[in-house]
Amino acid sequence: MEAKKIDVKKALDERLSLGALITLARKKMVPMHKHTVWYYMGALLIILFMIQMITGPVLLFYYKPAAETAYQSVAEIMVRVPYGWLIRSVHHWASNLMIMIAFVHFFSTFLVKAYRRPREFTWLTGMVMFLLVLFLGYTGYTLPYDERAFFALNVGTDMPGAIPVVGEYILEFLRGGPNVGLHTLNRFFALHVGVLPLALLVVLAVHVVLVQLHGMSIPVSVEKKAQAEKKKIPAKPMFPHFVWHDAINGLLLIGVLFTLAICMPSELGPVIDYLKPAPEGVKPDWFFLWVYQILKWVPTYVLGIEGEVVGITGLALAAGAIFCAPFIDWKSQRNERSPVFTIFGVVSLLVFLVCTAIGFFF
Amino acid sequence: MKLKKSLLSRRDFFTGLIYGGLASLTAFLGYPVVRFLYYEKKLPLPQAVTAPLAEIEKIPVNSAVYFQYGYLPGILVKTQTGEIKAFSAKCTHLDCNVQYQPETQQFHCACHDGYFDITGKNIAGPPPSPLLAFTVRQEGDVMVIANPESGEEAKTA
Numbered sequence: 001m002e003a004k005k006i007d008v009k010k011a012l013d014e015r016l017s018l019g020a021l022i023t024l025a026r027k028k029m030v031p032m033h034k035h036t037v038w039y040y041m042g043a044l045l046i047i048l049f050m051i052q053m054i055t056g057p058v059l060l061f062y063y064k065p066a067a068e069t070a071y072q073s074v075a076e077i078m079v080r081v082p083y084g085w086l087i088r089s090v091h092h093w094a095s096n097l098m099i100m101i102a103f104v105h106f107f108s109t110f111l112v113k114a115y116r117r118p119r120e121f122t123w124l125t126g127m128v129m130f131l132l133v134l135f136l137g138y139t140g141y142t143l144p145y146d147e148r149a150f151f152a153l154n155v156g157t158d159m160p161g162a163i164p165v166v167g168e169y170i171l172e173f174l175r176g177g178p179n180v181g182l183h184t185l186n187r188f189f190a191l192h193v194g195v196l197p198l199a200l201l202v203v204l205a206v207h208v209v210l211v212q213l214h215g216m217s218i219p220v221s222v223e224k225k226a227q228a229e230k231k232k233i234p235a236k237p238m239f240p241h242f243v244w245h246d247a248i249n250g251l252l253l254i255g256v257l258f259t260l261a262i263c264m265p266s267e268l269g270p271v272i273d274y275l276k277p278a279p280e281g282v283k284p285d286w287f288f289l290w291v292y293q294i295l296k297w298v299p300t301y302v303l304g305i306e307g308e309v310v311g312i313t314g315l316a317l318a319a320g321a322i323f324c325a326p327f328i329d330w331k332s333q334r335n336e337r338s339p340v341f342t343i344f345g346v347v348s349l350l351v352f353l354v355c356t357a358i359g360f361f362f
Numbered sequence: 363m364k365l366k367k368s369l370l371s372r373r374d375f376f377t378g379l380i381y382g383g384l385a386s387l388t389a390f391l392g393y394p395v396v397r398f399l400y401y402e403k404k405l406p407l408p409q410a411v412t413a414p415l416a417e418i419e420k421i422p423v424n425s426a427v428y429f430q431y432g433y434l435p436g437i438l439v440k441t442q443t444g445e446i447k448a449f450s451a452k453c454t455h456l457d458c459n460v461q462y463q464p465e466t467q468q469f470h471c472a473c474h475d476g477y478f479d480i481t482g483k484n485i486a487g488p489p490p491s492p493l494l495a496f497t498v499r500q501e502g503d504v505m506v507i508a509n510p511e512s513g514e515e516a517k518t519a
Contacts, residue, residue: 058398083398
């Protein structure tokens with residue numbers, strides 16, 4: 001007698017309708033053109049976020065979030081716990097890659113004007129996530145509570161202090177007092193492992209749903225060219241073709257990630273001494289170097305206003321303009337070429353790259 | 363030689379390759395995580411702990427005090443006859459701490475109503491085995507409480 005075979009696939013499909021999802025993914029078409037490569041960034045970011053969501057909680061098994069114990073517990077993770085160095089290094093490098101790819105995703109979508117109608121909310125959610133990722137990077141940098149973390153905490157929490165009116169309150173809120181002290185680390189810890197990832201997860205869900213709803217944005221230039229040549233823009237189905245591309249990219253990414261983590265494990269600086277002067281040549285993490293470099297160049301006083309205030313206000317205005325791009329770039333909204341915003345984007349990109357490089361090498 | 367019938371189709375072969383690849387990738391990534399999570403500092407039980415005799419003498423007859431034996435909680439009883447006995451205070455059922463009841467001269471575990479007699483033997487309720495008994499002996503002006511399972515008790519203190 002033949003044993004009755006249980007069809008797991010069929011049983012699951014009956015209960016979860018996975019087939020419907022696959023059918024949907026088969027129907028969804030991804031346009032193929034010279035800018036298609038920028039479509040890959042989102043999936044890479046999600047893969048990295050998933051890696052962070054695994055390595056982060058795992059590190060919490062040994063990390064002790066208090067000013068007195070944080071440094072020792074990170075040291076223990078690095079030297080005692082089996083593979084602790086690897087897991088911390090993977091978390092460290094995944095965050096760096098995440099920020100790097102977030103910059104690529106941001107600049108590429110800005111330059112191809114993907115924020116055009118009806119994708120305004122996709123853009124806004126993306127910008128919110130970009131800020132969240134940067135803030136996650138910054139808060140994570142402070143958690144080992146070594147010397148670098150201490151100065152990063154001082155400078156980083158002092159900066160919002162320059163904002164008129166509310167600055168002082170933000171500063172005290174972040175520090176849990178007038179100085180970086182015993183409460184500061186716990187606040188940053190709560191932000192890094194609780195508030196920020198949860199916010200990112202929620203906004204990410206909205207972002208992904210919106211992307212599925214509207215489909216991929218096609219750059220104006222590609223659309224115009226296709227119209228002029230009276231051709232249809234070629235497309236591939238999301239499943240299995242595009243998912244396959246994403247999988248290959250993901251594998252390459254994991255390869256790069258582990259290579260970096262193994263060859264350049266994350267460091268732990270000297271222990272904090274509240275009375276020691278800042279070490280010579282102390283700098284922020286690379287993703288804030290451009291801000292650091294710009295603020296260094298701004299003179300002490302500009303037209304009688306404090307240089308720090310001018311610099312931070314200027315950067316905030318530029319960021320605000322980028323944030324509101326879908327609402328002020330009327331030309332793109334009419335599906336016309338918008339050279340002003342292209343130039344704005346290219347200049348921002350160059351400022352970012354040049355200032356980061358100068359900050360890094362000099 | 364050409365086989366008449368292939369054991370698996372080309373499609374099956376490549377599907378297997380993909381799933382096999384995924385499985386080995388998961389193993390490769392999962393192994394460090396599992397090793398990381400199962401790290402623990404090895405905390406062997408000490409061979410013996412000591413208590414000043416003066417302290418022991420202060421304990422009233424037919425009562426008990428708790429003490430730390432390595433990572434284990436210990437319970438030290440002065441019986442009605444003045445004899446000193448020491449046990450691990452961990453109930454052998456589900457690891458709650460037991461308490462001494464002077465009225466019945468038994469140990470009671472309140473979690474699931476387990477009872478042990480004054481020798482540590484499980485006499486009622488769910489506990490499956492007796493309490494771990496320590497040996498107690500006097501050495502000068504200290505009381506040495508030792509774990510009989512660690513063997514080398516005489517050396518320490």
